[in-house]
Amino acid sequence: xxxxxxxxxxxxxxxxxxxxxxxxxxxxxxxxxxxxxxxxxxxxxxxxxxxxxxxxxxxxxxxxxxxxxxxxxxxxxxxxxxxxxxxxxxxxxxxxxxxxxxxxxxxxxxxxxxxxxxxxxxxxxxxxxxxxxxxxxxxxxxxxxxxxxxxxxxxxxxxxxxxxxxxxxxxxxxxxxxxxxxxxxxxxxxxxxxxxxxxxxxxxxxxxxxxxxxxxxxxxxxxxxxxxxxxxxxxxxxxxxxxxxxxxxxxxxxxxxxxxxxxxxxxxxxxxxxxxxxxxxxxxxxxxxxxxxxxxxxxxxxxxxxxxxxxxxxxxxxxxxxxxxxxxxxxxxxxxxxxxxxxxxxxxxxxxxxxxxxxxxxxxxxxxxxxxxxxxxxxxxxxxxxxxxxxxxxxxxxxxxxxxxxxxxxxxxxxxxxxxxxxxxxxxxxxxxxxxxxxxxxxxxxxxxxxxxxxxxxxxxxxxxxxxxxxxxxx
Numbered sequence: 001x002x003x004x005x006x007x008x009x010x011x012x013x014x015x016x017x018x019x020x021x022x023x024x025x026x027x028x029x030x031x032x033x034x035x036x037x038x039x040x041x042x043x044x045x046x047x048x049x050x051x052x053x054x055x056x057x058x059x060x061x062x063x064x065x066x067x068x069x070x071x072x073x074x075x076x077x078x079x080x081x082x083x084x085x086x087x088x089x090x091x092x093x094x095x096x097x098x099x100x101x102x103x104x105x106x107x108x109x110x111x112x113x114x115x116x117x118x119x120x121x122x123x124x125x126x127x128x129x130x131x132x133x134x135x136x137x138x139x140x141x142x143x144x145x146x147x148x149x150x151x152x153x154x155x156x157x158x159x160x161x162x163x164x165x166x167x168x169x170x171x172x173x174x175x176x177x178x179x180x181x182x183x184x185x186x187x188x189x190x191x192x193x194x195x196x197x198x199x200x201x202x203x204x205x206x207x208x209x210x211x212x213x214x215x216x217x218x219x220x221x222x223x224x225x226x227x228x229x230x231x232x233x234x235x236x237x238x239x240x241x242x243x244x245x246x247x248x249x250x251x252x253x254x255x256x257x258x259x260x261x262x263x264x265x266x267x268x269x270x271x272x273x274x275x276x277x278x279x280x281x282x283x284x285x286x287x288x289x290x291x292x293x294x295x296x297x298x299x300x301x302x303x304x305x306x307x308x309x310x311x312x313x314x315x316x317x318x319x320x321x322x323x324x325x326x327x328x329x330x331x332x333x334x335x336x337x338x339x340x341x342x343x344x345x346x347x348x349x350x351x352x353x354x355x356x357x358x359x360x361x362x363x364x365x366x367x368x369x370x371x372x373x374x375x376x377x378x379x380x381x382x383x384x385x386x387x388x389x390x391x392x393x394x395x396x397x398x399x400x401x402x403x404x405x406x407x408x409x410x411x412x413x414x415x416x417x418x419x420x421x422x423x424x425x426x427x428x429x430x431x432x433x434x435x436x437x438x439x440x441x442x443x444x445x446x447x448x449x450x451x452x453x454x455x456x457x458x459x460x461x462x463x464x465x466x467x468x469x470x471x472x473x474x475x
Contacts, residue, residue, distance in 0.1 A: 007142045009124035016120035016149035023156050024112045030159060032108070034475065035285075037161040038064075039087060044095030044111075044161075045104065046081055053089060054081030056288060085246040085258040086290045090202040091163040108161075115158035115165040123149035125172045126408040132179050133378055134416045143415030147362060148408055152355050153327050153401075163203050164404065170200035171207055172408045175385055178214055179378055181231075182222055190218070190227045194234025201239050205256045207405075210388035211235050217384060221377050250291045258290045260396070261297030267319065267397035268304040268312075274319040276399050278474035316394050321448045323393050324363065325400035326356045329475070332463055336471035345464060352463075359403070360449060366410040367441035369417025371434040372424045382409050 032038050042055040051057075056064065058079040095111055102110030127145035134140050148154065157164060174197040181189035197211040215235070219228035239256060246254035262284055266272060269280045287293040305312060331352060334340065343351070373379055386406055393402050424431060453460065462471045 007127075007145065009127055009145075012123040012127055012145040012149050013120050015146075016123040017116060019150060019155050020116035020119050020158050021113075024109075024116050024158055027159055028109060030108070032161065034160070040092055040095060040161045040163070041107075042081070043084070043087060043089075043092035044099050044107075047092060047096030048099040048104075051080045053083060053092070054078075055084050055087075057081035082288055083249055084290055085249055085254050086262075086293070087259070088163065088202055088205055088257040089242055090199055091166045094166055095161065111161055112158050115160075118165050118169050119154055119158055120149075121169045122154065122172060122408055125169065125176060126411055129172065129176055129179075129382075129408060130412040130415055132176070133382065133412055134420075137416055137419050139419045140412065140415035143418055144408065144411040147358075147411040147414070151358055151407065153330070153358075153404065154407075156330070157404075164401070167200060167203045167207075168405055168408075170196055170203055171210075171385075171389075171405050174200055174207075174211075174214075175382065175409070178218075178381060181227070182218075182377070182381075185224070185227070187227075187230055190230040191234045194231040195238060198235040198238030201235070202242060202256055206392050207389065208239070208255075209392055210385050213384045213388050214381065217377075217381055221380065252291070254291075258294050261294035261299075261301070263297075263396045264301035265297035267395075268301045268315065270304055270308070273322075274315040274398060275322040276397070276475075319394045319396075319398035320390075321452070322400060323390060323398040323403055324445060324448055325452055326449055327359055327400050328352065328356050329400065331355050332459070332473050333475045335469055336463060336473040338469045340469070342469045348464060348468070359400075359407075360445070362407065362411050362414045363403075363445055364442055365414035365417045365421075367445055368438045369413050369421055370441065371437035372421065372431070373413070373416075382412075385409060 032041055038060075039055055042057070042060050043053060046052060046054040046057065058081075060081070094114070095107075098110050098114050099107045123145045126148040127141045130141035130144045131138070154168075174193060177189065177193035177196050181193045193214075194211075197207065197214065201208045201211055215228050215232050218231055219225055242256050243254070246256065246258060250258065265284060266276065266280055267274050269277075271277075272280050284293050284297055287296065335343070335348070375383070386409060389406055425435070459471075459473065462468060463473075465471075
């Protein structure tokens, strides 16, 4: 039997899968560690048990009360838990299917194996995207495939019960399906593209902005009204039933997840800077009624904005900076809370750089290459994804982990820049405006990272200090 070539789509998938299985198997007994994972696990268990889309059943509520003061319980509280609209449903339903097959005792390992498989799909899909956008540059496709296969943060993501494990391949799959449909012009391809992006919306609703813009791209960019209708019907066929369910549950229009008020409260809090901060994050958690939490969070955010409207542009810039920030939160949290014990300085610095350098390398190359791209309709669609995904986070709340959803697109443009940019730069003066634009983008990225490191210099000194593993940073 012939082995697949390493740089073929199958070879990239197998490489990515093996690299992701290593941390999964090394952490085979790792418990749930963060609030989000606990909530997704609750929902998955409830669905698997046939109790519906509920969380905070009595045993889970008792466990949570040992960490957070829960002061709101509805008079008609059901011990099976509260029906919720706060979290988008796709990933909990996936967990429920996994739990049904694996049983609850082995559920975490089974879920992480599924996560690893889903994550491994990113490598061949990034390769395929590069082949579509830059068909004459196979080396760029290899660059993108290898980057996604070996990207350090993506290697450990399968350990987390987090929506990103499903969301990332759905977003990339939706983009690929749209490009294929535009090429083939078949009804079934438009329906498939809509279904994939509908499923992505049911995983994280922030992608719905791109789903809508993609419909306009089909209608006006491709001048294909029929295709836009087919695509839109497929999107809404998935999104609308859950929206109706949530609306009936809350008694007012509610989209696929009811978390905007929570995010607005976090994004505009007067003690915050537009990103996740632990103390602020728990202020609304005692409100288990999703409608009340959403209304209260929205009202408070609007009051914060009204009290200091001049702060809004500042916060938007800060959120953009956080979105493109260095991926150091996970390593900082786990090391300073003594998950790994003490690590001497040299290997700790090497580990820190292994997690923080890949994104600057990829995004710098992508920023350097983007001004030189010939903007065809296919590239315009990729740009729409970047803009439509980034902008809502600038309005709401941003973290560095959010940029991982667009990492495959950035890796494709980074691969193209690595291969083609030297030849483009030799054109000299004719490329000067584009060269200046590329230089500006790169400068802004590195200025952002420099300011971030300067801002957190004291924390970094603690991290690398002799008692860094006991510094106890919050997540």
